[in-house]
Amino acid sequence: MQTLYDKLWNQHLVHTESDDPGSMALIYIDRHLVHEVTSPQAFESLKLAGRRPWRLNSILAVADHNVPTTDRSQGIQDPISRLQVDTLDQNCDELGITEFKMNDLRQGIVHVIGPEQGATLPGMTVVCGDSHTSTHGAFGCLAFGIGTSEVEHVLATQCLLMKKSKTMRVSVEGNLGPGITAKDIALAIIGDIGTAGGTGYAIEFTGSAIRALSMEGRMTLCNMAIEAGARAGMVAVDDTTIDYIKGRPFAPKNELWDSAVAFWRTLRSDADAVFDRTVTLDAAQIKPQVTWGTSPEMVTTIDGIVPDPARVADEVKRHDMQQALNYMGLNANTPIQQINLDKIFIGSCTNSRIEDLRAAAQIVKGKHIAANIKLALVVPGSGLVKKQAEQEGLDQIFRSAGFEWREPGCSMCLAMNDDRLIAGERCASTSNRNFEGRQGPGGRTHLVSPAMAAAAAIAGHFVDVRKLTN
């Protein structure tokens, strides 16, 4: 009667000081993903201590946060960004770490390329110095973000010191309505339990609506677990998982494949497993979601209105809401569909995979972005996603509609490169955080699904994607 989390935990437990479930444990790490922002200090400390990486073939590195999404033939123009990417290249070259360099077709957002390459496999512990590492939990992995000290710890010891989390089951039962995506499920859950609702928990997403999601949908959902406060989100292994992995470059082949699949099928919670908390959502009730504030929990539905702080009793909460509305330049009680936009961003580790691009392309096909949209960006999650989309002609659909078609990277999700909002600009974004300044100082972010972002680009304001027919 173990949960999936219990199984993953026990399978990686190297050492524990006592049997007390609250005690610190040494957990073995199978896959370490590395990017340029959170690793340089870890590599430096490692060297200063005279240490070497414990197991090189556990590491896969890529630069994604700082890379330009425009012409890369001249390299990175910003000298500070360039130094950070060069530092990663040097560290990887020196130590013999596998890295997809900026002009490699396989380069992309670290959470897109891991699964795409089959470097993320069921039953693994997957870590990365990035909170959205929860994405990889879609494969029945224990995957979570770590800080730079822990990056160094994993490099040096292949382990992490940690305490076991509590477990939460988020069960989504029933059928999603047309036009409703994993992104809407994720935002609906966060709206329900809050951005701290999952703090201290590992979430397992279960239920018929989750089983019906593609792997890409499950990745979107697990990606957002951290926005609900949970360091790890996960989905049990099933045929969808196994079909996705088969044939990927880092996936096992031949007899090893058969043994792996047999083991992977055990990676599910036992029927009688007990969770510390259970939350249930009815899939049929989930509508397209749009955030209105500066925290992902500040979310409502496309047919909703901007809420009124005056109706909130709790003083701290009311104050925070008012602050959010001031920052967002919104008045209480404004219908969501009357909010006009300046920019559109389709991309990020949440929503930059091929299905996301297809969903957006389907909406914009044969149409053009509205006159008030100053910039609409599509930033594929990897070079391979980009290539696939181009083979399907999606780039042409986007370009004809007035979108810019870019090179892969994190881009305007966090605006570490040149893609950003100018103060006061309002953006419909498929990314994961609507924090103040996240997409550029003074920028205003509304989180939505790719289809909703595409529909907003065409209309110039939010519209209900369910009412669009093609």
Place this chain on the structure above:
Amino acid sequence: MEKFETITALVAPMDRANIDTDAIIPKQFLKSIKRTGFGQNLFDEWRYLDHGEPGMDSSQRKLNPAFVLNLPRYQGVQILLARANFGCGSSREHAPWSLQDYGFRVIVAPSFADIFFNNCYKIGLLPVVLDAAILDYLFEEVKSTEGYRLTVDLQNQKVISPKREEFTFEIDIFRKQCLLNGLDDIGLTLQHAEKINQFEQKRRNEQPWLFM
């Protein structure tokens, strides 16, 4: 890591829930490949009136006079009072680095985001969890009393007010020992190197596809 000893220090209030790591240290400063120097950009977008970029001379920038940490009464602060879910968002250790580099030794809040909470211990910054009602009280005290100082006694797990009120907090015993003794996690883990090797070998035999 420096040892954490009992401190008595000036306290400042950050009266806002869900303060995220993007607010604590905006992303443009994450481009540094160093571990130090982030304190000048702590809460950059709230603290300064202009837009900050790496390499700017912070002493020449115009401060936002309304921002709490810019008030004269809070200069020299080492203890921060915060609201729920402090440090939510990204895993950037630059957030605790910037708080520590600014001079903070302790953050007191009713709850912290998991990754931030964990990152703090790794660098010797102490996150203290107290009940929301106690925080409400402390917020009132610090706002109404200029020069308000708290004592944080890690050994006895107590926050002590100037009125000698004592608020006990919980801390994991292992983390407490690491902080009190300034122990290095990696060195401790490598004491188990043989056990890690054995575990790895067994795993390699059972799931060879993980080692290709």
